[in-house]
Amino acid sequence: LLNAVPLFILLITLQCSRAVSPTGCDDAEPVARKALDLINKGRWDGYLFELLQVADAHLDKSESTAVYYLVLHVKESDCPVLSRKHWDDCEPAVSTRPSDIVIGQCKVIATTCLDGSQDLRVNGFNCTTSSASSVLANTKDSPVLIDFFEDTEPYRKEANQTLEKYKRENSDFASFRVDKVERVARVRGGERTNYYVDFSVRNCSSRWRSPTFGFCRADFINDAEASDLENPE
Structure with a gap:
């Protein structure tokens, strides 16, 4: 279980102050990929998360910012986060070692600026995983x-x-x-x-x-x- 901030408190606060509406999962995928990459870079143990799909996406948009509420389906790669690679660059190891299949879900709140800079900040995230290998x-x-x-x-x-x-x-x-x-x-x-x-x-x-x-x-x-x-x- 990974907790960056008290996610649900933040979620309730933001939702009470603004109107949040559904948005297309495909449209949210570029933001989801950037957010998951930032989450990977901020971790110090475990393995890189790889994005499988955006399962749900909601958007709160103002004049200057867009706040995304995302539910991501993820899979653990075999590369440790300390490799500091992007999951696309994690090649399967040539080894007799068995590869664990770990899948999970990440709930993410991310904010992007609409001033042309495309800066993205992860406000909070919560990830749970489970092994399906056995x-x-x-x-x-x-x-x-x-x-x-x-x-x-x-x-x-x-x-x-x-x-x-x-x-x-x-x-x-x-x-x-x-x-x-x-x-x-x-x-x-x-x-x-x-x-x-x-x-x-x-x-x-x-x-x-x-x-x-x-x-x-x-x-x-x-x-x-x-x-x-x-x-x-």
């Missing part, structure tokens, strides 16, 4: 079972273990700590059970004027009978 990835006769865990916090130990191993080999990262476990996937098949863990990190050193963030991926390859995860790659 349902879609496994079929009745599949020799491989793939699980994506929405509750990733139980795998913080594995993320910490991976980061500590990396810090022993790279002293420049000594002050980094695990910030959030982003995605966890388990692949079971044959004689192996593999875990794939994505997590974000933060530099906690007081020598830095502002926090520095990073993104890590770890692969754990285990025998089917292994009870814990000891060897990240």
